[in-house]
Amino acid sequence: xxxxxxxxxxxxxxxxxxxxxxxxxxxxxxxxxxxxxxxxxxxxxxxxxxxxxxxxxxxxxxxxxxxxxxxxxxxxxxxxxxxxxxxxxxxxxxxxxxxxxxxxxxxxxxxxxxxxxxxxxxxxxxxxxxxxxxxxxxxxxxxxxxxxxxxxxxxxxxxxxxxxxxxxxxxxxxxxxxxxxxxxxxxxxxxxxxxxxxxxxxxxxxxxxxxxxxxxxxxxxxxxxxxxxxxxxxxxxxxxxxxxxxxxxxxxxxxxxxxxxxxxxxxxxxxxxxxxxxxxxxxxxxxxxxxxxxxxxxxxxxxxxxxxxxxxxxxxxxxxxxxxxxxxxx
Amino acid sequence: xxxxxxxxxxxxxxxxxxxxxxxxxxxxxxxxxxxxxxxxxxxxxxxxxxxxxxxxxxxxxxxxxxxxxxxxxxxxxxxxxxxxxxxxxxxxxxxxxxxxxxxxxxxxxxxxxxxxxxxxxxxxxxxxxxxxxxxxxxxxxxxxxxxxxxxxxxxxxxxxxxxxxxxxxxxxxxxxxxxxxxxxxxxxxxxxxxxxxxxxxxxxxxxxxxxxxxxxxxxxxxxxxxxxxxxxxxxxxxxxxxxxxxxxxxxxxxxxxxxxxxxxxxxxxxxxxxxxxxxxxxxxxxxxxxxxxxxxxxxxxxxxxxxxxxxxxxxxxxxxxxxxxxxxxxxxxxxxxxxxxxxxxxxxxxxxxxxxxxxxxxxxxxxxx
Numbered sequence: 001x002x003x004x005x006x007x008x009x010x011x012x013x014x015x016x017x018x019x020x021x022x023x024x025x026x027x028x029x030x031x032x033x034x035x036x037x038x039x040x041x042x043x044x045x046x047x048x049x050x051x052x053x054x055x056x057x058x059x060x061x062x063x064x065x066x067x068x069x070x071x072x073x074x075x076x077x078x079x080x081x082x083x084x085x086x087x088x089x090x091x092x093x094x095x096x097x098x099x100x101x102x103x104x105x106x107x108x109x110x111x112x113x114x115x116x117x118x119x120x121x122x123x124x125x126x127x128x129x130x131x132x133x134x135x136x137x138x139x140x141x142x143x144x145x146x147x148x149x150x151x152x153x154x155x156x157x158x159x160x161x162x163x164x165x166x167x168x169x170x171x172x173x174x175x176x177x178x179x180x181x182x183x184x185x186x187x188x189x190x191x192x193x194x195x196x197x198x199x200x201x202x203x204x205x206x207x208x209x210x211x212x213x214x215x216x217x218x219x220x221x222x223x224x225x226x227x228x229x230x231x232x233x234x235x236x237x238x239x240x241x242x243x244x245x246x247x248x249x250x251x252x253x254x255x256x257x258x259x260x261x262x263x264x265x266x267x268x269x270x271x272x273x274x275x276x277x278x279x280x281x282x283x284x285x286x287x288x289x290x291x292x293x294x295x296x297x298x299x300x301x302x303x304x305x306x307x308x309x310x311x312x313x314x315x316x317x318x319x320x321x322x323x324x325x326x327x328x329x330x
Numbered sequence: 331x332x333x334x335x336x337x338x339x340x341x342x343x344x345x346x347x348x349x350x351x352x353x354x355x356x357x358x359x360x361x362x363x364x365x366x367x368x369x370x371x372x373x374x375x376x377x378x379x380x381x382x383x384x385x386x387x388x389x390x391x392x393x394x395x396x397x398x399x400x401x402x403x404x405x406x407x408x409x410x411x412x413x414x415x416x417x418x419x420x421x422x423x424x425x426x427x428x429x430x431x432x433x434x435x436x437x438x439x440x441x442x443x444x445x446x447x448x449x450x451x452x453x454x455x456x457x458x459x460x461x462x463x464x465x466x467x468x469x470x471x472x473x474x475x476x477x478x479x480x481x482x483x484x485x486x487x488x489x490x491x492x493x494x495x496x497x498x499x500x501x502x503x504x505x506x507x508x509x510x511x512x513x514x515x516x517x518x519x520x521x522x523x524x525x526x527x528x529x530x531x532x533x534x535x536x537x538x539x540x541x542x543x544x545x546x547x548x549x550x551x552x553x554x555x556x557x558x559x560x561x562x563x564x565x566x567x568x569x570x571x572x573x574x575x576x577x578x579x580x581x582x583x584x585x586x587x588x589x590x591x592x593x594x595x596x597x598x599x600x601x602x603x604x605x606x607x608x609x610x611x612x613x614x615x616x617x618x619x620x621x622x623x624x625x626x627x628x629x630x631x632x633x634x635x636x637x638x639x640x641x642x643x644x645x646x647x648x649x650x651x652x653x654x655x656x657x658x659x660x661x662x663x664x665x666x667x668x669x670x671x672x673x674x675x676x677x678x679x680x681x682x683x684x685x686x687x688x689x690x691x692x693x694x695x696x697x698x699x
Contacts, residue, residue: 049640049643051635051643051659052640052644053640077605079605086608088637089608089609089637089638090607090637090640090641092606092607092641093607093611093641093645096602096604097641097644097645100602100645100647100648101644111605231416232416235412236413261377263377264377264634264635265377265635266379266409266410266636267410268377269375269376269377269378269410270375270414270417273375273378274417274420277420277421281424291377
């Protein structure tokens with residue numbers, strides 16, 4: 001049986017159910033790389049140039065790990081999913097980067113650019129499916145099953161208030177009943193759900209008795225409306241999970257927002273900045289920006305997290321005390 | 331309305347011509363200085379690339395000179411560059427500047443789109459006037475780029491250093507003052523002649539060095555610390571494919587016919603990078619493959635954290651075409667002395683490599699990049 005490797009990095013958190021269903025329906029065996037760990041990051045980082053962002057370094061580590069475990073490593077090039085939006089260059093050239101830096105892996109790529117029309121989309125899917133079967137009907141059936149799996153994955157997260165790791169890896173839904181504050185964590189799924197990259201940020205927040213909200217818990221239409229509110233028109237393919245989620249959580253009553261950005265992230269350098277500026281004016285919402293890379297130290301993160309939570313607690317006390325305006329000093 | 335714009339290389343020349351031609355008063359910000367850069371850095375998001383910071387600083391300087399509108403390119407299909415204008419407008423508003431951000435979508439509408447945009451800026455100038463102004467502006471840019479190509483050839487062989495650069499500066503002013511297409515032709519011919527007459531150093535044996543990389547840092551000498559002038563001083567004949575006039579010619583006219591400005595480069599890049607990754611990443615990979623045979627070396631310029639160039643940088647080492655390549659990352663932390671040292675070392679390497687090649691009468695493989 002053909003073995004297809006799916007790296008547990010980058011778009012894995014968004015699309016795994018869809019990809020897995022597609023390959024399995026076509027009779028392939030899906031192999032998923034292990035959770036990110038130190039040696040994976042080190043091996044990935046050793047292959048790429050130093051100013052590559054952490055998520056891509058991690059991704060290359062996963063590809064390297066899969067290289068000798070399977071026949072193909074699946075690396076899609078997702079260019080655009082909506083009219084007039086564009087993806088980060090590193091996503092556009094991901095298969096080419098993977099081929100260049102991990103020559104030992106056999107890369108299976110597919111170009112997804114939905115504004116080019118359905119015909120082109122089906123053609124790309126067909127050329128991907130051709131590696132497994134000659135029968136176009138089988139490929140069509142597999143892509144439809146994959147799409148269903150994707151839809152139920154998305155709606156499951158929105159309805160259940162779940163994050164991708166709960167669904168993908170069956171992690172227990174850890175939010176206790178007693179939480180004293182709600183914090184939104186915004187950022188790309190491959191940053192906020194990879195516990196090695198973000199040093200277990202969400203787990204730490206939950207341990208501190210905080211209810212954590214993430215972009216995946218918001219229906220897509222609300223995220224899109226948020227982008228329109230802040231910017232008018234989305235620019236990036238994955239604008240929703242940052243600007244959209246930021247806009248959504250600025251309006252709804254969370255106590256604070258933590259944004260997580262990999263160092264050197266091009267799209268985030270501007271997207272997170274839009275949210276940050278709006279958090280200050282007009283929303284007056286506590287906002288903390290965490291910039292992470294492979295050198296991020298645990299102690300520094302913990303200190304900043306504690307300070308942020310202390311600030312939120314004081315703000316709440318201030319709001320609860322009579323006679324105050326309910327707003328901390330600007 | 332007084333209209334300003336941020337600097338990018340010599341783009342002020344056609345811009346001023348076009349704006350004056352349609353009866354708008356242009357506000358040309360002062361040339362880039364450390365002050366412009368620190369203004370830009372102060373108000374920019376930390377992680378953004380150098381072109382954002384420089385253009386923001388330049389916008390502040392033109393607003394301080396009384397500009398009521400700022401012309402800026404925008405629109406999807408690039409890298410984060412297309413997102414600049416929105417954020418810059420917001421930043422400037424927060425700093426108390428209120429003005430019209432006049433954005434034009436670079437790839438849409440081609441020549442007609444640009445003319446329509448200029449018409450909007452001018453508040454409805456007659457279309458014939460707009461066409462005439464745009465044509466004259468593009469003609470000046472074309473003439474200047476033609477002169478610059480000659481300057482690149484003269485710099486490494488001139489007997490007295492900086493002669494060609496001085497003549498080039500004069501050419502910019504002469505072109506700025508040229509009132510019509512005919513006088514532009516005369517100025518071009520005159521300066522090409524003057525450059526040809528520059529006294530040469532008989533011992534000069536220039537190396538051929540290509541300058542490749544990201545559009546903005548290649549075209550804006552302040553952002554790359556005059557790398558082309560420095561290469562010239564070190565005896566290198568600079569070759570570059572990125573010229574504003576080339577780019578406008580293709581993106582405004584020929585792309586309608588399905589011709590892309592760098593089709594050859596894309597073809598050369600195909601074995602390594604099959605897709606357009608935005609910005610100039612595809613072209614950078616293509617230029618390495620394309621020029622490997624006939625240049626002595628390449629200088630690759632990229633802003634720090636530039637996504638397309640990082641893709642290119644990751645792909646270049648695995649290419650089978652081998653050519654010495656020096657990547658210079660441009661940002662506000664860049665120091666002139668460090669850049670010059672690296673450049674000198676690189677040129678030394680190229681010279682020694684060429685000498686070895688000449689001696690052995692054939693190609694010498696580079697051991698390591």
